[in-house]
Each structure stands twice: as C-alpha cells, then as structure tokens.
Amino acid sequence: MNKAIQPSSPIEINKEEFRKIGYQLIDSISDFLETIGEKPVTTGETPNQIQKLLGNASLPEQGTPLEELFAKTSDLLMNHSLLNGHPKFFGYITSSPAPIGALADLLAAVVNPNVGANILSPMATAIEKQTIKWLAEFIGVPTSYGGILVSGGNMANFTAFLAARTAKAPKSIKEDGLASAPGEMVLYCSKATHTWIEKAAVLFGHGTNAVRWIPTNAANEMNTEILSQTIDQDLKSGKNPFLVIGNAGDVSTGVVDNLSEIATICKAYDLWFHIDGAYGIPAAVVPEYKNLFEGFLEADSIALDPHKWLYAPLEAGCTLIKNPQHLIDTYSSHPVYYNFSTIEDEPSLNYYEYGFQNSRGFRALKVWMALQQVGKSGYIELIGKDIELSQLLFEEAKKHSELEAVSQNLSITTLRYIPSDFSQDVKMTESYLNSLNERLLNDLQQEGEVFLSNAVIADKYCLRACIVNFRTSQKDIEEMIEIIVSKGRQLHKILYTK
Numbered sequence: 001m002n003k004a005i006q007p008s009s010p011i012e013i014n015k016e017e018f019r020k021i022g023y024q025l026i027d028s029i030s031d032f033l034e035t036i037g038e039k040p041v042t043t044g045e046t047p048n049q050i051q052k053l054l055g056n057a058s059l060p061e062q063g064t065p066l067e068e069l070f071a072k073t074s075d076l077l078m079n080h081s082l083l084n085g086h087p088k089f090f091g092y093i094t095s096s097p098a099p100i101g102a103l104a105d106l107l108a109a110v111v112n113p114n115v116g117a118n119i120l121s122p123m124a125t126a127i128e129k130q131t132i133k134w135l136a137e138f139i140g141v142p143t144s145y146g147g148i149l150v151s152g153g154n155m156a157n158f159t160a161f162l163a164a165r166t167a168k169a170p171k172s173i174k175e176d177g178l179a180s181a182p183g184e185m186v187l188y189c190s191k192a193t194h195t196w197i198e199k200a201a202v203l204f205g206h207g208t209n210a211v212r213w214i215p216t217n218a219a220n221e222m223n224t225e226i227l228s229q230t231i232d233q234d235l236k237s238g239k240n241p242f243l244v245i246g247n248a249g250d251v252s253t254g255v256v257d258n259l260s261e262i263a264t265i266c267k268a269y270d271l272w273f274h275i276d277g278a279y280g281i282p283a284a285v286v287p288e289y290k291n292l293f294e295g296f297l298e299a300d301s302i303a304l305d306p307h308k309w310l311y312a313p314l315e316a317g318c319t320l321i322k323n324p325q326h327l328i329d330t331y332s333s334h335p336v337y338y339n340f341s342t343i344e345d346e347p348s349l350n351y352y353e354y355g356f357q358n359s360r361g362f363r364a365l366k367v368w369m370a371l372q373q374v375g376k377s378g379y380i381e382l383i384g385k386d387i388e389l390s391q392l393l394f395e396e397a398k399k400h401s402e403l404e405a406v407s408q409n410l411s412i413t414t415l416r417y418i419p420s421d422f423s424q425d426v427k428m429t430e431s432y433l434n435s436l437n438e439r440l441l442n443d444l445q446q447e448g449e450v451f452l453s454n455a456v457i458a459d460k461y462c463l464r465a466c467i468v469n470f471r472t473s474q475k476d477i478e479e480m481i482e483i484i485v486s487k488g489r490q491l492h493k494i495l496y497t498k
C-alpha cells in the first residue's frame with residue numbers, strides 16, 4: 001500500500017472515525033435546525049468579545065483530536081453567529097438556507113469535481129448545464145439561453161458586463177483594450193442600482209465617470225425619458241454608449257424598472273440590455289407578479305442569485321445569456337473552442353471558458369437538488385408566501401397608529417416608528433424621527449429578537465424588512481410589529497425627555 005494513503009496519514013479520517021464524527025455533527029446540526037427559532041437571531045457580541053471567545057492561539061504545531069475540534073467549532077459557530085435561518089431574520093437580502101443545500105455541499109465536497117473542465121467533472125458539468133437550463137425554464141426564458149454559476153450577484157453582473165462590452169466594442173478590444181473604441185464607452189443604470197456597477201466600472205477600466213446614473217420617477221423606476229435624452233446627449237458629444245442595466249427588484253426597495261420601455265430604447269440605439277435580477281427575478285415565476293417583469297425576454301443577459309430567493313446556502317449566483325456565444329467570445333482563451341456553435345459535434349463543455357474562474361467548485365449541486373426537492377410549484381408557493389407576508393407587514397403597519405408604512409414591492413417592506421405624541425410644531429421634527437428610527441434599528445440589530453436593515457426613502461430613515469425566508473410565519477410578522485412598537489416607545493421616552 002502506498003504510504004500516502006495509509007490511515008496513519010495525519011489528514012486522513014478512517015471510516016470508523018468518519019462515521020462517528022459525521023453522525024455527531026449531523027446530530028448537532030439537526031438539533032440546531034430544530035431549535036433555531038428559539039435562539040436569538042444574533043447574540044450581539046462585540047468583535048472584542050468574539051475575539052476573546054476565539055482566543056489568540058498561534059498556529060498549532062501539533063494536530064488536534066477530531067472530537068475536540070468539532071465540539072469547539074460547532075459551539076463557536078452555532079452559538080455565536082448571526083442566524084439568517086432564523087424565522088425573524090429579515091436583513092438585507094440574505095435568505096434562510098435550505099437544509100438540502102447543506103447536505104448537497106457536503107456531497108459536492110466529498111466528490112470534489114473541478115467544474116472548470118468537462119474531463120475533470122463529467123457528471124458535475126452535465127448537472128451544472130442542467131441547472132442553468134432549469135433556472136432559465138424557472139424564470140421563463142427559452143432554454144436556448146446559456147450561462148454559468150458564479151459566487152453571487154456581483155460576479156453574475158460582472159460576468160454579463162464584460163460579455164456586453166466584448167459584444168459591443170470593436171473586435172480588437174481584447175488585444176487593444178479600451179483605447180480601440182471610437183469614443184469613450186459609457187453605460188446607463190438607474191440611481192437605485194446596486195454598488196456592483198461601480199466596482200465593474202473600476203475593474204474593467206472604464207472608471208466610475210462612465211456610469212450614467214439615470215434618475216428615478218415617483219415610483220422609483222428608472223426614468224426612461226431621461227435615459228433616452230442622456231443617450232442622445234452622449235452620442236452628440238462623441239461618446240460610445242454600449243450598455244443599459246435595468247433592475248428587476250432594486251436592492252433597497254424591490255422596485256422593478258419598466259423593462260419593456262428599456263428594451264425598446266436598447267433596440268433603437270443598438271445597446272446591450274442587461275437585467276440585474278439578483279434578488280427579484282424569481283418572482284417572475286409567480287403568476288400574479290409575472291406582468292411586473294414584462295419585457296424581460298428582450299434582455300441580452302440576466303443576473304440572478306440562487307442564494308437569495310431560491311434559498312441556496314451561500315454562495316450561488318448565476319449569469320444567463322440569450323446568446324451564450326458571447327461568453328465564449330469574452331472568456332475563452334483558446335481559439336480552437338470558437339467552433340463551439342457546431343452542436344452536432346458535441347464539443348465538450350468547459351466552464352472555464354464561460355467566466356472568470358478556472359478551477360471551479362460544484363456550487364450547482366445545491367441548486368440542482370433544491371429545484372428537485374421543491375419543484376417549480378413548491379417555489380411558486382414559497383416565493384408567493386414571502387410576498388404575501390411582506391404585504392401583510394405593510395398592511396399591519398398602515399393600520400397601526402404608531403407606524404408609518406412607507407413602501408412595499410416584491411417581498412420588501414419599509415416602515416418607520418412614529419411616536420403617538422408626534423407633532424411637527426414641537427421640537428419633534430423629521431430629523432428627530434430619522435435619528436429615532438436609526439437608533440431603533442441599531443438597538444433591534446443588537447438585541448437579537450428580530451433582525452431588520454434600513455432604507456432611506458425620500459429622506460426618511462426607514463426600517464426595512466426583506467422576507468426571503470421560508471421559516472417566517474404570520475405570527476413572526478405580528479410579533480415583529482409588537483417588538484418594533486414597544487422598543488420604539490421605550491427609546492422615544494429616553495430620547496425625548498432628554
């Protein structure tokens with residue numbers, strides 16, 4: 001026997017031990033999941049307190065027994081983390097992770113396919129391809145779309161951004177760079193667009209001044225009239241427009257841009273139309289909300305995040321492209337693969353040619369398995385329920401005399417606390433309400449009964465609940481309202497009598 005694979009190897013775990021440790025871990029995970037709703041959403045421990053728990057040991061010289069290592073690690077993570085799987089976690093856009101994703105990740109890690117090249121991952125590559133096809137079917141675009149799984153929304157948008165640029169720039173852009181473009185290449189997105197766009201402009205050498213932030217209308221959608229005007233002005237001054245980004249669920253309040261109007265403008269000016277649907281596009285599967293997304297079939301590319309509304313554990317994002325050849329054109333560095341379009345010959349599918357990564361993990365598995373566990377109808381139900389709970393929160397806030405319901409789109413509701421004795425003529429101004437609600441949010445986030453994030457809407461500092469959480473029930477919404485109001489009252493008493 002080769003010495004390297006003898007069980008005495010310091011890194012190998014023999015079968016008996018693997019079973020023992022593995023079962024113990026699965027037992028503690030099952031208990032953790034069973035009781036997650038009874039725990040605080042977060043312990044509110046400070047970085048210093050956390051550092052103390054972790055200790056300051058230097059790099060271990062000798063190995064640690066497995067049982068001890070697992071006991072300590074499980075305690076650190078399960079008892080000192082923010083639990084986004086908690087039924088009262090509503091912060092940012094981070095979903096409760098589907099348990100099947102945890103098991104799928106374990107299985108993926110054990111087999112460890114490198115999904116960069118087909119020969120290194122024959123089954124995993126086929127599964128990723130099927131996952132992409134199912135995601136296309138899921139949101140309702142033709143299965144002729146292609147794409148790739150990436151780490152999240154930022155990477156999904158970056159992947160599409162560079163494909164858009166390659167498609168619209170002179171053929172020699174890859175060799176000669178941006179200088180080969182006739183005029184500065186500029187792009188358009190609404191003011192509500194996520195910060196990924198700034199990173200992309202920096203990363204790909206355009207600079208943030210190449211981004212035209214188009215104002216939004218009263219509904220917080222991109223103002224498409226101003227979009228056309230801005231493109232006209234840029235053309236007149238010798239710029240080179242190439243890309244428009246529409247939001248399908250903006251990150252702050254969940255507004256879907258008027259995608260069909262943006263599509264029409266992109267067609268008229270021959271621009272690439274990209275949709276950032278990282279959060280919201282899965283809602284297109286719910287029949288009642290499908291019409292919100294009208295025009296999305298016109299997009300050249302779409303970003304979506306299975307680690308948001310499909311409940312995949314972090315990380316999983318996805319870029320879908322109407323004509324996947326654009327990904328090959330952008331990312332393949334072997335001219336021999338440019339004959340990819342001859343489908344009859346079945347050239348092997350090598351995902352390193354579709355995006356930024358070379359070696360790639362098997363993140364498709366958790367998405368693929370969840371799609372089968374739940375099925376399309378299950379997801380329609382789950383996503384629809386999140387939206388209904390968000391609407392319920394809005395309605396309850398509207399009814400409550402000490403709450404102002406500010407906005408409701410998809411599964412994002414914003415609201416704020418307004419003291420019952422609030423009146424503009426005392427020294428209780430809008431700015432007092434803003435600082436009261438900011439303090440309220442900070443306290444709520446520390447105390448761990450419910451976790452919300454914030455939004456600033458028309459200068460109002462709001463509490464923001466984004467429900468991408470299959471564990472949330474109507475009771476959680478009702479209790480959230482009670483918690484907000486009771487903390488709001490306490491805080492107002494302290495702040496206002498000062």
Ligand SMILES: *Cc1c(COP(=O)(O)O)cnc(C)c1O
Pocket residue numbers: 093151152153154155194196247249250251276277278279280305317
């Ligand atoms: C979350 C989000 C992103 C960023 O996605 P990550 O997965 O956090 O990288 C981009 N755009 C929108 C609209 C989002 O909601």
